[in-house]
Amino acid sequence: MAMTREQYKVIADRIFKSQNQRVAVEAVVFEGLSSYEAEKRFGVPKGTLSRNVRKYKNEVDYITTVSLA
Numbered sequence: 001m002a003m004t005r006e007q008y009k010v011i012a013d014r015i016f017k018s019q020n021q022r023v024a025v026e027a028v029v030f031e032g033l034s035s036y037e038a039e040k041r042f043g044v045p046k047g048t049l050s051r052n053v054r055k056y057k058n059e060v061d062y063i064t065t066v067s068l069a
Contacts, residue, residue, distance in 0.1 A: 003060055005030060011059055016052060020044050025052050 003011070008029065012022040024042035027033045028049065033041070035049040044052075 008056075011056065011063075015055060015059060021049075021052055024049055025056055028053050029056065 005026070008026060009022075012025060016022045016025065020042045021044055024038040024044045027038045027042070028035055035053060038044065039046055039049045
């Protein structure tokens with residue numbers, strides 16, 4: 001199940017503390033940036049963004065599973 005940007009923002013506001021993380025993950029998910037590129041562009045600490053993207057995708061999987069139950 002693909003999320004819209006509006007749905008993404010609701011999820012991201014809940015699971016990410018910093019705005020930089022939210023914007024960087026959004027760029028990876030919706031614009032196809034690599035985690036490395038997004039870390040550099042948005043000032044996210046090196047090595048954390050791929051974990052954040054995975055966290056978002058796990059949340060989407062959970063929401064999808066619950067909505068289909």
